[in-house]
Amino acid sequence: MEYEFSVAGEKYAVRVEGKPPHARVVIGERKYEVDWSQVPGGVISMIVDGESRTARVAARDGGLVVWVDGHRLDLDVGTAEDESVGRAGGGAGGSGIIKAPMPGSVVKVLVSEGEEVSAGQSLVIVEAMKMENEVRSPLDGVVKAVNVSAGDSVGTSETMVEVEPAE
Amino acid sequence: MEYEFSVAGEKYAVRVEGKPPHARVVIGERKYEVDWSQVPGGVISMIVDGESRTARVAARDGGLVVWVDGHRLDLDVGTAEDESVGRAGGGAGGSGIIKAPMPGSVVKVLVSEGEEVSAGQSLVIVEAMKMENEVRSPLDGVVKAVNVSAGDSVGTSETMVEVEPAE
Amino acid sequence: MKKILIANRGEIAVRVARACRDMGIPVAAVYSDADRVSLHVLEADEAVRIGPAPALESYLDIEAVIAAARKVGADAIHPGYGFLAENWQFAKRCEDEGLKFIGPSSKALHLVGDKIRSRETMLAEDVPIIPGMLGAPDSDDECLEKANEIGYPVLVKASAGGGGKGMQVVRSEGDLMNAIETSRRVAKSAFGDDTVYVEKLIERPRHIEFQILADEHGNVVHLFERECSIQRRHQKIVEESPSTAVDSDLRARMGETAVKVARAVGYANAGTVEFLLDEDGSFYFLEVNARIQVEHPVTEFVTGIDLVREQILIASGEKLDITQDDLMQRGHAIECRIYAEDPANGFLPSSGKILSLLEPAGPGVRHDCGIYEGWEVPVHYDPILSKLIVHAADREAARLRMLRALSEFAILGIATTIDYLREIIASDAFAAGETQTDFIEKHMANRHADGPDDDVVHAALIAGALSLSAEVGRRVAGRRRELSPWDTLGGWSIGRETS
């Protein structure tokens, strides 16, 4: 599995291989052997090449916030060029292919086919990382397709809703 | 809704009326006006007739454990006479009507109709109060009916599995 | 005392409740609609709603607080800090109602709350004050005359209120009138009183304050100094005791002066006498903080005295059982105030849900905390979340311990000042004790030149990727988590739902 993050404007591709509790994580040229375990409370214990790293991870607008050994970093999930949808409040623009921002499960679908929607309007509520998040329309338009319903598990590659741009 | 608990061998019927955050709770002759709120982490904040009571509640074998203002009490859910099923390890005896011990959701059904089961064998896993719990057969026998499947919500009055006693 | 009502919220309400419970005294909390499940309510024995979220309609509503005290049958009220703590009308109202106000008398509060009157009192007692005006000026011209007499730079200050509100620095005569006008306008809207005065500006001073305890029988002791020079927008953010700028001779002289100040205003209960310490070693009385201070724990660590307990004992009419000779400073204590503010965004207040909380702990670490994991920080009040206080044998050991504790401290979900405080404590200037009041502008202006180290960024990326992969794993399994041996508790008995 490969994830794209950006931290303070810098982009990183992070590849995860192997099955828990062992993982090989590749970031650019660097390869890490990681022994890891999830601990209740959103905590991940990692032994990375012998170093003990304890992290807390929570969802935030646009990605994750990670606290690790006394440092707190914002990780944006995905990068500007990869965005097929602009941020809420970014107004119109971008395509109308709405995907889930993170793997999660659909809590509620707020629109139906044929409905007119405007930029910034909530389309779907997705729960991921213990947070419920509204996924909003990046543009004004009409809902062309709704491919998910409440209770569905979604990955980041699936199109949840398609919005046909107005004009 | 009415619940039956026993604490240190003494039985109590507890009736809850009203909608959150207000409840009227009746225990025997006593009526309490309760302003209550669930707090993340299994914590319940109650203002009972003006007194602030903060409780932590967790599931345990046979019921709940409740910590309230520095005291820890075991609450058995239901009482001996009400048991339609004996405890695990209690060996054979009792009827084969298997109900959920608490309101919860079915995580997994481990047996199917026609299967032979023995006393103490796990039949269904139910998640309630953030704990997963095996519900076991009280007796040796054959599974006559399975009325639930994974994902179902169950109350305490529903029969999940029926086991026909051997002999 | 039979029952104490705490007319406050947040960490100080929790801390006062603990002192009461340490003494076996029941505690009643008050709460606004924004605070129904706040920590101070969860920790109290009783709780009374006093109004909607805005402080003016709840925590600042004298009648609502008095009614709550009546309702629960409290015989005393602890006001904490802020809100009604230094409101002499509130203290008077308590006195009239026969409720014990745990603080000084309304008369003493009234006197020390007026900067001009207290300066006059101090001058009469030979307490050194900053050269400037003694009475409320009759006109702006009187201010100008005085400013020219004492020499520039001068400060224009509001007579009422505090926190630096309305304060203006004037470096030459030409700027004075504008500054007075601004100061009056701010003071009027903040305190409803536009009286201002001028005084000499002391450049690069230290802010040194002395904790005092005074009983109702005339006994007064001081519990040495706290240095609180590190301030941002006139709000203290780091405090310590002892001060690196105070030697034993100066300490004795300042302490005696603090005791003299307390006696001069007829002060009883715990209080703080604030001084400015000039680089040349001269010190000037500033004001009396007539309440328990945010930074009181540093004094508690260094002296071993529980100040809130002493407040309650004094208010009960007891005599101090501590003499000045009993008191000594042991080791060094530092406090950092943890605010819900975003240093990356102009220190704007931050609100929202605490998604994750890891509190620092261990020997020599005290965390006076007003929050918990899962709680939503409301927008309506002061953004202080908690205070982290450490104690060790000497300043450098305390400094390193504070760094350790800050590095153990995680709050996710809202912005906080934790990382900013770490930079302050880690700085060479702080390590060297160079803590003049211009510390922040001088040493923290060019922060964040370096980002975090590569290995930290990589660790965070690994954690982020693994947690997303675990999320996928859970979804695939269709269950929230793995079944562990402990979860399989064995067969349950069956409850009965009778309705």
Added chain:
Amino acid sequence: MKKILIANRGEIAVRVARACRDMGIPVAAVYSDADRVSLHVLEADEAVRIGPAPALESYLDIEAVIAAARKVGADAIHPGYGFLAENWQFAKRCEDEGLKFIGPSSKALHLVGDKIRSRETMLAEDVPIIPGMLGAPDSDDECLEKANEIGYPVLVKASAGGGGKGMQVVRSEGDLMNAIETSRRVAKSAFGDDTVYVEKLIERPRHIEFQILADEHGNVVHLFERECSIQRRHQKIVEESPSTAVDSDLRARMGETAVKVARAVGYANAGTVEFLLDEDGSFYFLEVNARIQVEHPVTEFVTGIDLVREQILIASGEKLDITQDDLMQRGHAIECRIYAEDPANGFLPSSGKILSLLEPAGPGVRHDCGIYEGWEVPVHYDPILSKLIVHAADREAARLRMLRALSEFAILGIATTIDYLREIIASDAFAAGETQTDFIEKHMANRHADGPDDDVVHAALIAGALSLSAEVGRRVAGRRRELSPWDTLGGWSIGRETS
């Protein structure tokens, strides 16, 4: 020191790690398969697996620990308490490997580990010892002769080992031979050495111990006493300092004796000299505990000295910078040991998942904790979970604070001794300082005569019913929780999964 490996687990490993981090020294943890996500691993900078769950194959495996230290490049090992802490062969192995063992030399360890040899040493130094045999007896007859000489009651004790294992009380000559036989059998199976000896039984004594610090340059100080008389099956459960049975004259004499003991055995590092204090005021040397003790925090609170920090400084070869005159006792400290044991079920060890954890906090409260919410307590090790220590101005204030802290302390999911400790601290006997070693049998035999009050039972019933009703509400809604304004963070950008 450049890096310290901690050869331990649980609360003491966490506490030692904090001391190292307070000094800026990186810390490596070791863990067995049962401890992969234990708190001491999460808190360390590095972590090395040293074997499967059983202690003999992991924490007691000298070669595995040495190999781990080599692997991470540690230059010192802190052994904590228990496991290898007083194993002189382990200390020797460290010395041979050029690793600094943070504790006394293997030679001193060897000497103090042998009760008979250390008694001989103390006699030569005029340290008072309990009347009894000096050397290992040649025969049972020699024991009989000695017992008749010192007079009954006598104790038969194992020469090796500790914790009261093999100890037998003999009240008349006729019972002696049977007791010797039993004692030998237990000692043989517990320690592999069946040497026993007899000594005078002191009835209803106090267990008083003195903390000492000795550097490698011949400087020795004592840090006053701890009283640890409240024991269950020879395991301390409540400790305090100062002792209610020790006045300043006795304190000075016992302290001097403790220093003499340390010098006599060539002791360096932190250690404890244990005494029995008779009701008549005479005291007898018992043994030296050559490690940091479980109960060291009470001394830290009272003296202001960080003992683990001192251990590390001493092991680094530094001279003590404390003299006896610098040391004083301030206030009173009490410790309660929190065990995973079920008081309602014969104190059987309890294991399982910590479903809920609320840690006590606030002024004067320290919680040295080895657990966290969600962690599973393994069955393989000592059942100590954490230690709760309080400090206040005097004993009664400390006692009430301990009661407050215990009442704030919630652990759900496993049985603990919290409620049992509350009863001890709340008892009249404890309040009166009547803490002889027979405290538990005398005052805690008839516990649980009263159940909890009705209002507490009703509060628990209300909470139980409401939580079940909320569970139903959640199921009906088909969602785990309500959507709050904070959850609706706004539109997300879209991540890309490239594989």
